Amino acid sequence: MSHISLTRYLIDEQYQARRIQPDLRLLIEVVARACKAISVAIGKGALGNVLGSADAENVQGEVQKKLDVIANEILLEANEWGGHLAALASEELEHPSPIPNRYPKGEYLLLFDPLDGSSNIDVNVSVGTIFSVLRCPEGVTDPDESDFLQPGTRQVAAGYAVYGPSTLLVLTVGDGVAVFTLDREQGSFVLTADRVQIPADTREFAINMSNQRWWQPPVQRYVSELVAGRDGPRGVDFNMRWVASMVADVHRILSRGGIFMYPRDNKDPAKAGRLRLMYEANPMAMIVEQAGGAATDGHQRLLDVQPTGLHQRIAVFLGSRNEVERVTAYHHEPG
Ligand SMILES: O=P(O)(O)OC[C@H]1O[C@](O)(COP(=O)(O)O)[C@@H](O)[C@@H]1O
Ligand SMILES: [Mg+2]
Numbered sequence: 232m233s234h235i236s237l238t239r240y241l242i243d244e245q246y247q248a249r250r251i252q253p254d255l256r257l258l259i260e261v262v263a264r265a266c267k268a269i270s271v272a273i274g275k276g277a278l279g280n281v282l283g284s285a286d287a288e289n290v291q292g293e294v295q296k297k298l299d300v301i302a303n304e305i306l307l308e309a310n311e312w313g314g315h316l317a318a319l320a321s322e323e324l325e326h327p328s329p330i331p332n333r334y335p336k337g338e339y340l341l342l343f344d345p346l347d348g349s350s351n352i353d354v355n356v357s358v359g360t361i362f363s364v365l366r367c368p369e370g371v372t373d374p375d376e377s378d379f380l381q382p383g384t385r386q387v388a389a390g391y392a393v394y395g396p397s398t399l400l401v402l403t404v405g406d407g408v409a410v411f412t413l414d415r416e417q418g419s420f421v422l423t424a425d426r427v428q429i430p431a432d433t434r435e436f437a438i439n440m441s442n443q444r445w446w447q448p449p450v451q452r453y454v455s456e457l458v459a460g461r462d463g464p465r466g467v468d469f470n471m472r473w474v475a476s477m478v479a480d481v482h483r484i485l486s487r488g489g490i491f492m493y494p495r496d497n498k499d500p501a502k503a504g505r506l507r508l509m510y511e512a513n514p515m516a517m518i519v520e521q522a523g524g525a526a527t528d529g530h531q532r533l534l535d536v537q538p539t540g541l542h543q544r545i546a547v548f549l550g551s552r553n554e555v556e557r558v559t560a561y562h563h564e565p566g
């Protein structure tokens with residue numbers, strides 16, 4: 232593949248048959264620039280004094296890592312004056328953040344998980360950034376939380392960056408999924424895979440097995456059949472992987488197939504799963520569907536869920552279509 236930059240991908244009709252609005256393109260470029268800056272900060276590791284805890288808690292009662300705070304600030308600062316947003320929302324902020332009046336405003340809403348996989352920061356394992364772009368409802372000049380509560384089908388773009396052995400940006404604007412690799416010398420994201428497809432079948436699954444005793448019956452049944460391998464009803468062996476960074480687990484599935492599960496469980500019945508709908512589940516669901524996969528909460532398509540809160544949690548099953556359909560069907564069986 233010749234050298235196709237993110238900008239060229241976003242404006243060239245060869246890649247974007249449905250022309251995307253210039254302000255959406257510029258917004259995505261601002262997010263990509265912020266991800267580059269986060270990648271540089273992460274790359275410095277202990278030398279940049281970015282590891283360890285920030286001695287603070289976020290809105291969800293989780294202890295923030297220094298990099299959670301740094302990544303959040305980089306994204307806020309880059310996007311506030313970008314001129315394409317009406318407001319933004321982050322995992323690390325209780326309420327949406329309006330664009331200050333001194334900056335120009337635009338018509339989009341940006342949501343992000345600035346640093347996904349926080350528990351992996353200090354052990355030098357891949358982490359990432361996840362983002363979702365919605366349109367601000369018409370006529371709204373000062374959006375509040377209710378304006379963000381749109382189902383995932385309304386996303387106009389979604390993506391993630393993985394900060395791993397190389398830094399990647401994975402993007403969909405509703406017309407397939409493209410992967411860009413950061414050329415560290417040039418400082419630019421270069422297209423390295425386009426129209427990525429997740430195989431419909433897989434022999435690999437991802438779930439945190441330590442939660443097994445709290446799973447509900449449909450997940451118990453599905454995973455026990457996978458684990459039984461060739462001696463069980465599936466008649467074939469399955470392999471398991473769990474990075475504990477959603478971005479890294481989803482990226483593996485995008486690259487070679489698999490099913491990712493973070494189900495609702497009985498550990499804390501008040502919690503509807505661990506992952507957050509608006510800035511983890513929805514953008515990943517859009518990417519996975521755009522790559523030919525499927526994404527549900529066990530009962531319905533994730534992208535159809537009507538959100539009720541900015542930090543709402545939800546069960547997630549996503550990846551290779553036939554496996555996601557099977558585990559979803561188990562949820563629908565009586566008993
Ligand atoms: O600790 P567990 O149960 O393995 O959970 C891992 C999951 O938690 C997350 O790290 C949550 O994301 P944050 O780091 O943004 O809070 C996911 O990336 C990952 O899939
Ligand atoms: Mg996360």
Ligand SMILES: [Mg+2]
Nearest residue numbers: 322344346347
């Ligand atoms: Mg996070």
